[in-house]
Amino acid sequence: MTLEADILAAFPAEVRIPARLVADAVAASSAETPRMLVVLDDDPTGTQSVADLPVLTRWEVEDFIWAFGQAKPAVYVLTNTRSLDPAEAAARNEEVVRNALAAAGSADASAGSSLRLGFVSRSDSTLRGHYPLEPDVIAATVADVSGEATDGVVLVPAFPDAGRVTIGGVHYMRGTGDDAGKLTPVAETEFAKDASFGFANSDMTKYVEEKSQGRFAAESVIVLDLNIIRASADPQITAEAIADAIEPATNSTPIVADIVTENDLRALSLGLEEAERRGKKLLYRVGPPFVRARIGQEIRTALTGAEAYAGNNPSEAGGLIVVGSHVGVTTRQLKALTEQHGAARIVEIDVEKLLSDAGAAHLDQTVDTVVEALHGGDVIVHTSRLLIKTDDAAASLRIARTVSAAVVAVVNRTLKTFPPRFVIAKGGITSSDVAAHGLEIRHAIVRGPMLPGIVSLWEPVDGPAKGIPYIVFAGNVGDDQSLADVTRKLSSTF
Numbered sequence: 406m407t408l409e410a411d412i413l414a415a416f417p418a419e420v421r422i423p424a425r426l427v428a429d430a431v432a433a434s435s436a437e438t439p440r441m442l443v444v445l446d447d448d449p450t451g452t453q454s455v456a457d458l459p460v461l462t463r464w465e466v467e468d469f470i471w472a473f474g475q476a477k478p479a480v481y482v483l484t485n486t487r488s489l490d491p492a493e494a495a496a497r498n499e500e501v502v503r504n505a506l507a508a509a510g511s512a513d514a515s516a517g518s519s520l521r522l523g524f525v526s527r528s529d530s531t532l533r534g535h536y537p538l539e540p541d542v543i544a545a546t547v548a549d550v551s552g553e554a555t556d557g558v559v560l561v562p563a564f565p566d567a568g569r570v571t572i573g574g575v576h577y578m579r580g581t582g583d584d585a586g587k588l589t590p591v592a593e594t595e596f597a598k599d600a601s602f603g604f605a606n607s608d609m610t611k612y613v614e615e616k617s618q619g620r621f622a623a624e625s626v627i628v629l630d631l632n633i634i635r636a637s638a639d640p641q642i643t644a645e646a647i648a649d650a651i652e653p654a655t656n657s658t659p660i661v662a663d664i665v666t667e668n669d670l671r672a673l674s675l676g677l678e679e680a681e682r683r684g685k686k687l688l689y690r691v692g693p694p695f696v697r698a699r700i701g702q703e704i705r706t707a708l709t710g711a712e713a714y715a716g717n718n719p720s721e722a723g724g725l726i727v728v729g730s731h732v733g734v735t736t737r738q739l740k741a742l743t744e745q746h747g748a749a750r751i752v753e754i755d756v757e758k759l760l761s762d763a764g765a766a767h768l769d770q771t772v773d774t775v776v777e778a779l780h781g782g783d784v785i786v787h788t789s790r791l792l793i794k795t796d797d798a799a800a801s802l803r804i805a806r807t808v809s810a811a812v813v814a815v816v817n818r819t820l821k822t823f824p825p826r827f828v829i830a831k832g833g834i835t836s837s838d839v840a841a842h843g844l845e846i847r848h849a850i851v852r853g854p855m856l857p858g859i860v861s862l863w864e865p866v867d868g869p870a871k872g873i874p875y876i877v878f879a880g881n882v883g884d885d886q887s888l889a890d891v892t893r894k895l896s897s898t899f
Contacts, residue, residue: 406580406587412572413665416631422640422671428701430678431478435521442479443469443505444525444696445498445543447487447534448833449840450879451527453861454566454694455479456705456853460863462841464501469508471848473520478700481527481851485837487534487602488806490799494535495542498526502546523681523689525699529833530564530692531596531881532576532604537617537659540690544657556686557627557654559677560609563664564692566858567882570665574609574628581884595733596881600801609661621659627651629662629676634669647676651685660687670698694858705853710894713827713855713862717872723749723779724896725825726888727839728787729812730832730880738831738888739787745889748898749785750778756789759811760804768811772818779823782898786815809838816843820869827895829876831888836877844870855891859883 434440444451452460459472460481472480482501486494502524509520524543528534537558544555563571568579570588577588590607591597597604606612610623629650636646654660662673677699681687689695697704726749728739743751752774758767771786778784788808816839819825828844830836840846845868852862859882863875876891893899 406584406589409570409579409586409588412588416572417635419666419668420635420638420640420643420672422668422675424671424698424701424703426640426701427671427674427678427698430675431701434678434682438519438521440521440523441473441477441509442523442525442696442700443501444479444481444527445484445501445539446481446527447484447529447539448879449483449485449837449877450833450861450882451693451696452481452851452863452877453854453859453879453882454697455702455851455861458851460849460851461847463847464504466504466508466511468847469505470511473508479696483837483841485834485841486539487529488809488834488837491535491538495538498539498542499546502543503550506547506550525689525691525696527691527693527696528562530562530567530569531578531591531594532562532612533596533599533602536690537613537621540657540688543688553686555657555688557651557658557660558688558690559660559662560613561662561664561670561673561689561691561695563662563670564694565664565666566694569692571609571661571663572665573630573663574661575607576609576612577607601798613659613661625658627654627658627660629660629673631663631665631669634663634672640672640675643672644675644679647673648679648683648685651676651680654685657688667694667698667704670694671701674699674701704858707857708853708855708862712852713874713895717874719897720824720826720873722823722826723782723784723898724827724829724892725775725779725816725819726783726785726829726831726892727812727816727835728785728831729809729835732880734883734885735831735880737885738883739785741885742889742892743785746783746785746892746896746899749783750781752778752784752786754786754788754808754811754815756808760807764811768814772815775815775819776823779819779825783892783896784825786812788812805834809834813838813843817845820844824869824873826897827874827876828870829878829888829891829895831878832880840875840877844868844873844875846870846875849875855894856883856887860887860891
């Protein structure tokens with residue numbers, strides 16, 4: 406570990422940039438032809454940093470037409486590709502991009518006027534996911550449909566709200582508690598050992614070389630370090646410096662950006678806006694807060710319990726908290742919740758039983774137990790904490806899918822029998838599958854975060870879960886108390 410203050414001492418201080426400055430620049434570029442960012446979110450937790458934007462869990466042309474009709478600067482599409490193998494992920498990315506472009510060109514898309522689309526490949530702030538596959542597929546599909554080549558792919562994994570920062574081209578995790586103020590290179594954390602998406606390098610240029618298997622050499626990556634991101638107290642001079650640095654990009658050149666604060670993200674956004682104004686065609690591979698800064702959205706304060714239920718009458722049933730993630734912070738959060746919420750019923754899905762011949766019977770029993778318990782209060786459903794995995798990445802994904810399918814079945818069958826007061830899903834793949842299949846959400850609106858900068862509230866606008874607050878809670882964010890804090894806001898018995 407190293408001290409953040411020591412590393413930052415070599416760079417300029419941050420420059421305050423109002424969100425409105427970015428929003429005005431975006432509005433000016435959209436004056437003639439409206440522009441919308443289509444965010445292909447490889448799990449649903451990318452929405453945790455934004456507010457009042459549409460979300461799709463299906464991506465037919467008509468779904469995009471609905472989303473574009475909301476007249477917002479961005480739409481999130483829940484692709485859930487982090488749970489898919491590479492071939493499936495590639496096919497899904499291509500389908501989403503083709504349908505989005507078809508809808509944007511439709512006379513029905515936006516009151517008769519076509520849209521200009523930008524594409525964002527939203528992935529993990531701890532570098533897990535299908536990279537460079539996903540931006541490669543997006544770029545190839547855009548080129549095939551429109552003939553437009555991509556000049557650069559901008560990598561911004563930073564998520565300051567959750568303690569992920571990039572300094573000097575190196576991606577770090579901030580410490581918490583006794584380790585506050587210290588930084589650990591992300592390749593030295595548990596996330597780098599991921600069974601499906603592990604990696605060896607924290608230096609983003611070397612990460613790009615590693616993941617592209619040498620197609621992009623480390624020295625070919627453009628690095629926008631803090632000397633460029635904080636080039637001047639004048640945001641316009643900084644924007645021009647960033648655009649100048651991007652100028653050599655061609656043929657999907659990787660571009661890595663240092664980010665430590667929201668102001669850095671806004672400075673970067675102004676520079677990207679300037680680069681695109683000059684004609685550069687860019688794609689984005691990013692962590693959660695990038696889109697908020699890129700569209701010039703203010704940071705939404707955390708929603709209260711009353712705001713979470715605004716416009717809807719909360720059910721008298723208990724709430725359903727579903728925990729699928731196995732990362733260490735999730736296990737600690739689950740422990741804190743179960744210790745503090747004495748009124749909640751705890752139901753475990755035994756993964757070993759689930760994978761055995763008794764799996765169907767175990768699932769039936771679990772559903773019956775959950776439904777009965779919801780009549781008396783909140784229910785915490787979690788998978789057994791022993792993580793069953795193999796050395797084979799594809800086999801690990803198959804196990805994860807089996808477990809996720811069981812979680813989805815519990816939620817869906819419970820919803821159809823006795824709808825809960827609220828639903829919290831903890832874990833990326835878990836929350837994606839619960840949204841799309843467990844709650845059958847097709848269209849939703851992200852209302853905002855339940856905790857500052859993290860954990861988003863979706864309001865389903867259709868399907869059997871309409872009116873039930875749905876909380877998307879990433880596996881790798883928050884401190885040990887965060888799950889209990891969110892539950893306490895929504896519960897009537899905690």
